[in-house]
Amino acid sequence: MSQQFQNPPDRSALRDSFASHDPGSDQRLRQYMLQVYNFMVAGLVLSGLAASLAIATGFYQQIAGTFAIWLVMLAPLVAIFFLTIRIERLSLGAAQAIFWIYAVLMGLSLAGIFLVYTGTSIAFTFFIAAATFGAMSLYGYTTGQDLTRFGSFLFMGLIGIVLAGLVNLFLASSAFQFAISVVGVVLFTGLTAYDTQRIRDVYLESDSELVAGKKAVIGALTLYLDFVNLFVMLLKFTGDRRR
Incomplete structure (x- = not known):
């Protein structure tokens, strides 16, 4: 992607120009x-509907344990x-159409959580996640603090938990999974606040409607x-599993 989609303008210049x-x-x-x-919210709603429909129709249960489930996971x-x-x-x-397809x-791919966890615990965890996300996104949008200094740390942490998750596929350690979930x-x-600020700062007044629209899709x-x-991380140590 070109620089206009990746790098926000100089933040000190942004702060100086706010007035x-x-x-x-x-x-x-x-x-x-x-x-x-x-x-973003529309994407979440679409994902929830797709997951619910996949369980209600038995589609997910039919493909679980078959090669098709890997196609669903990788798609x-x-x-x-x-x-x-x-x-x-x-x-x-x-771009918008691909975003909707991705949400579906x-x-x-996430429909299986309805078979593993109770509906009450899923709803409760969703509420906690929504409240946490909302607070941190609001902070990232309104703060004058430069959060880019945390970018490298957050990226390394992301790589770390991905690698740890892959390792735990073989170890199957519940204690290790708990630690991964907490981290x-x-x-x-942290990424919620960081990404919100980055999405805010990458917007330019000079952006055309097309460019701004594409930035909005990537931001969402x-x-x-x-x-x-x-x-998902919260659900792994707060969710109640079905008996």
Whole structure:
């Protein structure tokens, strides 16, 4: 992706210019961020519906334990890589469509949690995740503190828990999984604030409607991933398993 999608402008310059921002500029920024959040929430709703439908129809139960389940698990990765790599060449409509497809695929891949955990514990954990995400995203959006200094630490932590998760596939240690979940909750809590600030700062007043729309899709995808991972990590040590 080009620099306009990855690197926000200099933050010191942004802080110096805040006082000179006109109300129209602030309004455009709020509209952009609202678009990001709307896409993210709609994606979560779509994922929840896809997961519920997959369980209600028995589709997930039929493919569980077969090779098809691996296709369902890997399909979201294919969609996300395609979207992030091809975002500049895609039309805005195509980028949004891929985001919706990704949300459905993620819902299918996460449907199994309804078979493992009770509905009450899933709802309770979702509420905790939503409250935590909302508070940290609000902090990331409003704070004047530069959070980029935590970027390297958060990225290394993300790589660490991915590798630890792969190792635990072979160890199957519940204690190790508990530790991964605790670290994961802390990590994705921090990433929520960091990513929100980055999404806010990458927006430029000079962006065309097309560019701003694509940035909103990528931003929604980023926050969607932060929320889903935070929810899953919380669920692994707060969720009540079905007997």
